[in-house]
Amino acid sequence: MGAILERPAVATAVIDRIEDGLWLGADDQVAVEVPVALVYNGHSHAVMMATPRDLEDFACGFSIAEGLVDAVEEVLSVRAIPRGAGYSLAIDIPEERGKAIAGRARNMSGRTGCGLCGIADIAQALRPLPAAPDTEPVRLAALTQALSDLPAAQILNRATGALHAAAFASRDGDLLVVREDVGRHNALDKVIGAAARAGFDPVSGFIVVTSRCSMEMVQKAATFGCPMIVAISAPTSLAIELAAHSNLTIAAFARRNRINLYTHPQRVA
Numbered sequence: 491m492g493a494i495l496e497r498p499a500v501a502t503a504v505i506d507r508i509e510d511g512l513w514l515g516a517d518d519q520v521a522v523e524v525p526v527a528l529v530y531n532g533h534s535h536a537v538m539m540a541t542p543r544d545l546e547d548f549a550c551g552f553s554i555a556e557g558l559v560d561a562v563e564e565v566l567s568v569r570a571i572p573r574g575a576g577y578s579l580a581i582d583i584p585e586e587r588g589k590a591i592a593g594r595a596r597n598m599s600g601r602t603g604c605g606l607c608g609i610a611d612i613a614q615a616l617r618p619l620p621a622a623p624d625t626e627p628v629r630l631a632a633l634t635q636a637l638s639d640l641p642a643a644q645i646l647n648r649a650t651g652a653l654h655a656a657a658f659a660s661r662d663g664d665l666l667v668v669r670e671d672v673g674r675h676n677a678l679d680k681v682i683g684a685a686a687r688a689g690f691d692p693v694s695g696f697i698v699v700t701s702r703c704s705m706e707m708v709q710k711a712a713t714f715g716c717p718m719i720v721a722i723s724a725p726t727s728l729a730i731e732l733a734a735h736s737n738l739t740i741a742a743f744a745r746r747n748r749i750n751l752y753t754h755p756q757r758v759a
Contacts, residue, residue, distance in 0.1 A: 496570070497542040498522060499670075500649050521652035523672045525576035528552060531588035532580075541646070541653065541671040542577065544680045545570050548671075549579045551683025555710035557617065558591055559583055562686035619709060619736040622717035623693055627759035632663030633720055634746050636698050643668040644700070656681040657698040658690060658716070665698075666690060674701035675710070682714045692716040696739075703742050705729045712736045718757055720744050725752055 500519050507516045526540045528549065535558075540548065549568040553559045566582040583591075636659040643665055647653040653670040656677040660666055667688065669680035678699060685692065696718035697711050703721035705728040711719045712732070718739040725733075725742045733740045733753040740752040751758055 496545060497524065499541050499543040499646050519649045521646065521650040521672050525573075527573065527576070527578040528581060529578055530558070530581050530583055530591050531585070533588070533592060535591060538673065538676060540673055540676045543646075543671075544669055544684065545577060545579060547669060547680040547683035547687065548676060549581050549683065550687055551679035551681065553581065553583070553683075554686055555679050555682050555713050557713050559587055562683070617709070619712040619732060620715065621735075622712060622715065622737040624737070625693060625717050625757060626661075627757055628661050628696060628718065629663075629759050630749070632659070632661060633696070633741060633744065633749060633758065635663030636665060636696075636720065637722075637744055638746060639663075639665050640668065640698060640700065644670060646670045647700075653677075655700045658682075658685040658692075658695055659698055660695045666695065674699060675706060678707060678710050682710065686714075696720055698744075702726070703729050703740055705732055708732045708736070708738060708740070712738050720749075 499522050501522050503518045503520045505516055505518045507514045522542060523539055524542050525537050527537045528535050546568045550562050550565045553565050559565060564583055564587060569580040571578045571580060640655060640657055644655045647670055653672055654674040654677045655668060655670045657665050658667040658681050667681050667684045669677050669684060671677040671680060692715035697716050698720045699707060700722045702723035703719060703725035705726060708729045721742040722744055725740050730752050737754060739754040739757040741749050742752060743750045
């Protein structure tokens with residue numbers, strides 16, 4: 491997989507600003523959002539609205555997190571082909587994997603905040619998840635350190651105020667991988683892809699997301715094999731149910747001085 495030439499992730503908009511009763515002309519930095527098609531072995535699978543950065547990580551992470559491949563080694567190549575205002579990601583995977591994907595109807599556009607767009611069957615939406623292995627507890631201080639360090643790593647969001655972030659942190663709370671995107675699911679896919687490509691063991695750390703923890707975020711973390719997800723906002727009832735059954739810890743409403751543990755609290759010391 492070679493280097494991918496990507497469009498800028500931030501654009502400048504000329505705006506009118508009203509401030510302290512004055513009407514001013516100004517420039518503003520805005521997040522770039524483009525359609526990105528994921529095409530497996532020549533067959534279109536999904537179109538997601540995404541930030542045009544870290545597209546190779548996105549392709550690999552989406553493939554892993556959606557259970558389309560079992561390991562990053564099965565993503566044989568990724569090519570980003572400019573298509574009008576967006577990109578087509580040509581992803582090559584083993585032939586048997588491609589045949590299995592062809593049976594999953596998801597050839598629809600996915601909005602920025604959409605994690606299950608195009609899934610045509612309830613059984614696909616609520617696919618079985620692997621159980622996370624039992625692990626030694628992570629110190630609470632590690633969770634709070636990761637939460638404290640994440641804002642400084644959100645470079646694009648600091649410029650635009652419009653992007654979610656996801657991170658993979660070590661058990662000591664060090665941020666090993668951080669990715670940003672206009673879509674929270676995309677940010678998590680990018681982190682999973684980057685972590686897998688770097689060879690990080692998913693059991694060796696935890697995921698942090700700057701969003702709510704919905705069921706599809708749990709699905710992605712569990713399919714990746716990570717035993718804990720830490721979310722800035724709240725989980726949903728289905729996220730809690732799925733996490734409980736898949737032995738995954740949800741720590742949510744996470745703040746420096748307060749964290750709610752919704753499932754498997756034994757993983758936090």
